[in-house]
Amino acid sequence: MTKRIIKQYIGVEVKIKSAAKIGHKTCLLELEDQGDKEEILRNKFKLKNVRNERIYINDELTRNEREQQRQMRKIAKQERGKGNTVKIGYRKQTINGEIWRWNRDKEIIEKERAKN
Known part of the structure; x- marks a missing residue:
């Protein structure tokens, strides 16, 4: 099935x-x-x-990774509340076209610096 x-x-x-x-x-x-x-x-x-179905697929995550994703969803919800466009990925999110990545050492999300 x-x-x-x-x-x-x-x-x-x-x-x-x-x-x-x-x-x-x-x-x-x-x-x-x-x-x-x-x-x-x-x-x-x-x-x-898919109509009338609620099917979700997630990669298996460690407890720490699940916590990171939870915090990123919280930030995304706040940003959407401000009217910003947010797309969430694995340990990164895009807010109004700007990429933010999860910093493992600091355990916070930081804006990605432009590559020159």
């Missing part, structure tokens, strides 16, 4: 190594090929167009 959903909604044919249900609505998949995983993560935006 999971292979069918991925193929139908994302358009990626995958080989699943193992699957386990880890919650009421959550399952964990281990894929045969890293390339399949990358292809799914690149195309997961297509799930926004």
Whole structure:
């Protein structure tokens, strides 16, 4: 069933190594090929167009990475409240076209400096 959903909604044919249900609505998949995983993560935006379904795909993150993402979502919400356009990625976000990255040492988000 999971292979069918991925193929139908994302358009990626995958080989699943193992699957386990880890919650009421959550399952964990281990894929045969890293390339399949990358292809799914690149195309997961297509799930926004699925009617009457709430399907989310996330990469497995460490506790620290989940905390970083939580803080970045909080900042994004504040910025959107100010009327800014925000796009969130893995350890980075774009606010009105400016890239901000997570600084691991300081544990804060910092504006990326222009490369010369």
